[in-house]
Amino acid sequence: MTHIDVLTLVGAVSLIGFIVWFFFGLDFGRRTETSAPAHDSTTASSTVDLSITGMTCAACVNRVDKALRRVPGVGDAAVNLLANQAAVKFDASLAQPASMIAAVEKIGYGAALLTPDVDVREEQRRRDDRRRHA
DSSP states (O other): OOHHHHHHHHHHHHHHHHHHHHHHOTTTTOOSTTSOOSSOTTSOEEEEEEEEESOOSHHHHHHHHHHHHTSTTEEEEEEETTTTEEEEEEETTTOOHHHHHHHHHHTTOEEEEOOTTOOHHHHHHHHHHHHHHO
């Protein structure tokens, strides 16, 4: 291999690493089975899906992720920019979806429970209309 080929290869690997980080986050490839549980295994764990509005970039995703993980009782949060959603695993005896929604709204984004009949874009339009009329 020539010197130029090595530099091209290094650049390509760096680009692939960035793409994986951007779309999948820092936890990509980590085995969650071997990590310590966030709470006692005797407690009941629940999962909730949230519709998140107002995110435009990876920094937004990180802010929402951190806000959700800071809610007492939340064990894990996976925020998806393209889907405008977050999947949150939590201890139902310590946290409720309302506290997660409040944490996201406190940092300036919109949040709502995601149900099959929720249209994320329509929900964003409604929030924008409420802000305009307030």
